[in-house]
Amino acid sequence: MPDSEDGISSSRFAGIRLKVESQLGATADEVVAVKSIGNGHYLVRLSPGFFRGIAAGDVIAYDERNKTAKIVERGGNVAVQVFHKGLARDVIESLKNTSVEIGGRVDGELESLVVLTFPVTVGFPAIESLLGALPEGGVEWEYGNVFDEEGNPLAWWQGAT
Template sequence: MAEQTHVRLVAGLGSGGQLVYETVLTRTIEPDLHLVLGTPAFVEGIAAGDQIRVRAGGGFEVVHRGGNICLLVVPGDPPAPEDLAPLRDSFDDLGGIVELPADRRFIVITVPAAAGFDAVEAAIDAWTTPRGDHWEYGNVYDPDGNPLNWWD
């Protein structure tokens, strides 16, 4: 069985123009080929279940899609764990997972694309709209805002 490891991927540019990285839990398939086990919060373009080829410096390419959509919620106020119950229930019904790190600065949701975009958006909007929270897709659009269409 391949070992679990962490890979450091480029997540973007910081306010000072420096590269920002996120460490992502993976399983090594080959020396530079990894199965993403944990959906990253800030590395755009991937979700749990994807296979990626990691390049020197933290760049990567998606070799195979695992079929999961990534959503990122940046709440205005950090939610208490009990505030997440309705969100978790909604995404449990869709086969998804809702994750809140200990610092409660953001929420990462992984949900199968097979659940359908209408159902996903209804579930996330029902929780975020009353709170005034912002959410976005992490692996649905390219940097120019064009749909990636990997789910077709």
């Protein structure tokens, strides 16, 4: 089946389970959409909603036993998770539409979460301007693959913009 306009095949994705840990120490598995490319390596097809450190387009090495992923090659995309509570549906729709208008895409949505993916060439100022326009109450957003666990920039985008 051919890829769609945004480069994502409309056929069903394979999924791998990655372990996610909350700030309180609770763990759960997130199924992340991938395509196997051999030797335990996978192309991430959709940015995850909870697992940190990867985005759509990245190639990862998957450790099935520990349910972890290690970056093999960055795909040049920035993952953003927008957590919201009580936002009007039109605000969410506007966020999604504007994300697409500036070059991003919507990779997932739950009742209180929207997962966005942007080519790094869109630029952090444009992404932050979009997210800064959201109402202050009931919204938290974060980059999924820009900072390490200590909050330091990963800087994988240096020279890419």
